[in-house]
Amino acid sequence: MALKPVTFTLNGEAKAAFTEDGQNLLDFLRRGVGDLSPKYGCGQGTCGACTVLLDGEPHLACLVLAETVEGRKVETAAGLGQVRPHALQEAFMERFAAQCGYCTPGMLMSAKALLDRNPRPSREDIIEAIAGNLCRCTGYEPIIAAIQDAAEGRARP
Amino acid sequence: MSGTLTGQSMIDFRKQYFADERDDNLNEIGKPTRRQDITGHVTGRSPFYDDHLFEGLLHMRCARSPHHAARIRRIDTTAAERMPGVVRVLTGKDVPRSRCSTSASTTSRCFRPSACATAASRWPR
Numbered sequence: 682m683a684l685k686p687v688t689f690t691l692n693g694e695a696k697a698a699f700t701e702d703g704q705n706l707l708d709f710l711r712r713g714v715g716d717l718s719p720k721y722g723c724g725q726g727t728c729g730a731c732t733v734l735l736d737g738e739p740h741l742a743c744l745v746l747a748e749t750v751e752g753r754k755v756e757t758a759a760g761l762g763q764v765r766p767h768a769l770q771e772a773f774m775e776r777f778a779a780q781c782g783y784c785t786p787g788m789l790m791s792a793k794a795l796l797d798r799n800p801r802p803s804r805e806d807i808i809e810a811i812a813g814n815l816c817r818c819t820g821y822e823p824i825i826a827a828i829q830d831a832a833e834g835r836a837r838p
Numbered sequence: 839m840s841g842t843l844t845g846q847s848m849i850d851f852r853k854q855y856f857a858d859e860r861d862d863n864l865n866e867i868g869k870p871t872r873r874q875d876i877t878g879h880v881t882g883r884s885p886f887y888d889d890h891l892f893e894g895l896l897h898m899r900c901a902r903s904p905h906h907a908a909r910i911r912r913i914d915t916t917a918a919e920r921m922p923g924v925v926r927v928l929t930g931k932d933v934p935r936s937r938c939s940t941s942a943s944t945t946s947r948c949f950r951p952s953a954c955a956t957a958a959s960r961w962p963r
Contacts, residue, residue, distance in 0.1 A: 711891070712891065717882065717885075717889045717891075718881070718882025718883070719882075720882075720886065720888070721888050757882065758880070758881065758882035759881065759882045759883070761880075761881065761882075762880075762881065766880075769880075770880040770881065773876070773879075773880045774872055774873075774876045774877070774880055775872075777870075777873065777876075779873075779876060779879040779880065782875065782876075782878070782879030782884050782886075783886060785879045785880055785882075786882040789880065
């Protein structure tokens with residue numbers, strides 16, 4: 682099995698690791714780099730639990746080849762709020778926007794991508810942004826409310 | 839809530855009885871409160887079943903019959919065994935008396951795996 686070196690930025694930190702042939706980004710981040718915050722849900726791009734940001738855009742890590750992140754910026758939920766909680770994290774905590782918590786890292790990354798490009802999203806914008814993220818605890822309403830709160834600065838910074 | 843058997847209030851009784859637990863002065867009632875595990879959830883640090891990675895961890899995939907109630911004549915595992923990283927392929931022959939693991943009978947059931955492969959990688963290639 683051929684190994685290929687990949688250098689990239691993970692949550693603002695320079696990283697270098699080896700990828701296996703055809704390894705996907707999710708497996709690479711979890712096993713190769715040790716960032717367990719992207720979750721393995723379906724492995725086929727259906728559930729959104731593995732959503733990460735590549736240069737600020739949301740991508741499903743299970744469908745991205747690990748070697749394609751060479752030189753790019755990768756952001757995961759583990760990098761959110763390293764100094765103080767991100768507004769989204771505060772809002773998710775205040776609004777009870779997680780039950781089992783498995784979809785939460787993916788939800789946060791989709792929501793962050795939305796707020797970064799549109800700081801004043803409508804309810805429809807929010808629903809569209811998290812349309813690719815499944816929550817099986819039926820918690821969509823608190824999640825939508827939390828994203829709205831974070832956008833409007835209602836959550837404590 | 840006052841006036842109990844021992845003459846102390848119920849709150850005092852609870853405080854004494856649960857003295858080794860957290861201070862319970864009942865001021866959470868009627869107020870929204872945060873889940874205790876929510877910080878881990880929003881930072882991606884909550885450990886789920888899949889997050890317990892350790893040395894020597896093997897992944898297993900089950901192959902199920904695409905046809906219900908079909909007769910299994912044979913199962914060819916050579917291609918699966920040749921895949922890099924595959925440690926062991928199990929079929930009904932390996933567990934002859936088990937009814938709930940791999941199917942040893944000659945009739946396939948869609949819900950019962952016909953063969954399993956364990957490998958060092960989740961996505962063996």
